[in-house]
Amino acid sequence: SYELTQPPSVSVSPGQTASVTCSGDTLGVKYTSWYQQRPGQSPVLVIYEGTKRPSGIPERFSGSISGSTATLTISETQGVDEADYYCQAWDSTINWVFGGGTKLTVL
Amino acid sequence: EVHLVESGGGLVQPGGSLRLSCAASGFTFSSSPMSWVRQAPGRGLEWVSAISESGDSTYYADSVKGRFTISRENSKNTLYLQMNGLRADDTAVYYCAKERRDYDILTGWLPPYFDDWGQGTLVTVSS
Numbered sequence: 305s306y307e308l309t310q311p312p313s314v315s316v317s318p319g320q321t322a323s324v325t326c327s328g329d330t331l332g333v334k335y336t337s338w339y340q341q342r343p344g345q346s347p348v349l350v351i352y353e354g355t356k357r358p359s360g361i362p363e364r365f366s367g368s369i370s371g372s373t374a375t376l377t378i379s380e381t382q383g384v385d386e387a388d389y390y391c392q393a394w395d396s397t398i399n400w401v402f403g404g405g406t407k408l409t410v411l
Numbered sequence: 412e413v414h415l416v417e418s419g420g421g422l423v424q425p426g427g428s429l430r431l432s433c434a435a436s437g438f439t440f441s442s443s444p445m446s447w448v449r450q451a452p453g454r455g456l457e458w459v460s461a462i463s464e465s466g467d468s469t470y471y472a473d474s475v476k477g478r479f480t481i482s483r484e485n486s487k488n489t490l491y492l493q494m495n496g497l498r499a500d501d502t503a504v505y506y507c508a509k510e511r512r513d514y515d516i517l518t519g520w521l522p523p524y525f526d527d528w529g530q531g532t533l534v535t536v537s538s
Contacts, residue, residue, distance in 0.1 A: 400458035
């Protein structure tokens with residue numbers, strides 16, 4: 305089965321840069337999407353097609369791909385960014401798969 | 412503005428059935444593939460099922476195949492999930508999600524993603 309691997313937790317100080325990684329098949333991560341889920345809320349799309357940011361998402365959020373790893377980067381991290389972050393990939397054989405999620409803590 | 416409102420969740424005994432609904436508004440429902448995604452308490456997101464714009468094509472995760480049925484009624488802008496043979500490990504918040512897929516002139520159709528989510532409805536399977 306296809307899997308996306310994320311670190312369970314990442315910690316960052318306010319104002320610093322946080323990076324959340326997602327490892328999987330090289331082709332699968334090429335168009336990775338990222339979702340933010342604050343406690344008690346529904347997921348929100350923050351990055352799609354690997355590097356694109358939906359309207360309304362702050363420019364502090366960016367996505368990148370290197371080899372078999374997709375990375376979500378949050379610059380100038382704020383307290384409101386504290387949330388769970390999930391990567392997601394798709395192809396015609398696996399359909400949809402999510403990473404296990406990363407809890408971002410802003411200390 | 413896109414609105415997705417799930418309903419139909421509740422407490423059901425193991426082996427029982429439940430039908431979830433998702434009322435959609437703010438976009439052309441009949442042009443959008445849709446999915447159900449669930450989240451067990453304290454756990455991550457798990458894709459459950461997807462359906463094409465017309466409803467002609469459906470897809471299921473192995474964990475629910477043969478027990479769940481996804482459908483849609485475009486005239487009512489509503490998505491459904493019929494859940495039979497429910498088990499304790501089906502306990503979760505169930506979200507409906509709108510799919511979007513973009514076309515790149517060089518690459519063709521790009522992989523889809525979920526651009527809007529509902530607020531979720533809780534399904535608890537317990538005796």
